[in-house]
Amino acid sequence: xxxxxxxxxxxxxxxxxxxxxxxxxxxxxxxxxxxxxxxxxxxxxxxxxxxxxxxxxxxxxxxxxxxxxxxxxxxxxxxxxxxxxxxxxxxxxxxxxxxxxxxxxxxxxxx
Amino acid sequence: xxxxxxxxxxxxxxxxxxxxxxxxxxxxxxxxxxxxxxxxxxxxxxxxxxxxxxxxxxxxxxxxxxxxxxxxxxxxxxxxxxxxxxxxxxxxxxxxxxxxxxxxxxxxxxxxxx
Numbered sequence: 047x048x049x050x051x052x053x054x055x056x057x058x059x060x061x062x063x064x065x066x067x068x069x070x071x072x073x074x075x076x077x078x079x080x081x082x083x084x085x086x087x088x089x090x091x092x093x094x095x096x097x098x099x100x101x102x103x104x105x106x107x108x109x110x111x112x113x114x115x116x117x118x119x120x121x122x123x124x125x126x127x128x129x130x131x132x133x134x135x136x137x138x139x140x141x142x143x144x145x146x147x148x149x150x151x152x153x154x155x156x157x
Numbered sequence: 158x159x160x161x162x163x164x165x166x167x168x169x170x171x172x173x174x175x176x177x178x179x180x181x182x183x184x185x186x187x188x189x190x191x192x193x194x195x196x197x198x199x200x201x202x203x204x205x206x207x208x209x210x211x212x213x214x215x216x217x218x219x220x221x222x223x224x225x226x227x228x229x230x231x232x233x234x235x236x237x238x239x240x241x242x243x244x245x246x247x248x249x250x251x252x253x254x255x256x257x258x259x260x261x262x263x264x265x266x267x268x269x270x271x
């Protein structure tokens with residue numbers, strides 16, 4: 047079982063819609079959760095961090111964490127074509143400074 | 158301010174040669190990470206440095222891989238006797254401290270082993 051699992055997609059949504067990206071993780075002791083955006087040929091860019099159960103909002107982005115279900119998600123409201131990228135979920139493990147990344151979900155926002 | 162920088166941006170080398178990749182973290186960031194990303198894959202943890210503590214080398218795939226960091230500054234990742242399966246993008250990231258885990262990535266070094 048991989049430490050972090052993501053649906054590879056692609057996930058296609060029309061411009062203006064809500065995009066919902068999901069991630070599950072295997073280690074119950076994980077404490078730190080991150081979403082990164084990666085444009086093709088570029089390095090990952092931090093979007094959101096979340097450490098506590100519940101929702102965390104930042105502009106058009108909302109991260110949701112459910113530790114009981116070992117599930118973290120990212121909602122993008124009012125999706126724009128510029129949001130088209132691969133979204134990577136990252137989680138730390140038992141060694142809290144060591145991070146595991148999912149393979150990413152490719153998002154296509156259609157004009 | 159300046160972000161994480163890496164050099165070279167691209168490196169093509171022949172199988173069996175040694176390569177050295179460099180990372181300059183954000184000034185003041187004490188933690189530094191190296192990752193490998195194969196085409197279409199997620200990031201694979203290689204090594205982690207925090208200040209003057211012993212590095213976490215648990216992700217290095219073989220003894221051909223090594224890394225050094227001088228204090229809280231530049232780090233180099235060395236791959237000896239390169240193999241074709243070493244071809245990937247090597248990413249460096251830094252974070253402010255070991256309890257502020259938000260990592261900021263450099264542009265990466267694309268390594269191609271022919």
